[in-house]
Amino acid sequence: MSEALCARTDLRPKREARTHRQVSDRIAVNTAGGVCCEKLSQNLLTVVRRKASAMENVKHVVTCTKSGQRGRRRLKANDRERHRMRNLNSALDVLRSILPAMPEDAKLTKIETLRFAHNYIWALTATLRLTDHHGLTPEYPPVKCDLRRPTSVSSGEEDQASPADSCVSSADFEISAHEINCKVSARPQPCVMPVTFYFNSFCD
DNA sequence: TAGGCCATCTGGTCCT
């Protein structure tokens, strides 16, 4: 118990750490999004360095405070946990990067990323099924696929996997004979994603 | 200012 209280006290420098982390996050996001870090001003970079230095100091202080076998184990476990969560976030970033592009600064939250990926996979699967059933002819009528009501594109077939009900980033897929356009209702504003699949590439 | 999102710490549990 006393250890827990002590640990809470250790959190006091968190504000500093948080600031540093968020600045770092922005760099990471920008890099992942293909936007060069050049956008960051020199001042900001200086801030990053200062904060990083401060973080090292905080780390040192905490490490010194946590003496003893138990304390060392806990610190080690914390470090592993941070690493684990970073890996998890990296995986989420990879997932974001392969999802249809979103407007700049419209980074999906974790839950949105998972739900959108789920819906996206569902839509692609539905598209494949659609082409299997109807073939690919120029006369093929344009079909509007509302991911929230998947039965509208299944041609009477039972749906296998419907998108998440509470999808924040809902999407309407307009499927024509040659392409799919996806209209996304996402923060901060709706957009038409550049998702175009040319059906010709599916058949030879 | 309330609510959402997030990182971090922490203790518990399971597995090797």
Added chain:
DNA sequence: AGGACCAGATGGCCTA
């Protein structure tokens, strides 16, 4: 014993 995983608690930042 130690690592991985998980969920609850906490507090900071941001936005409507």
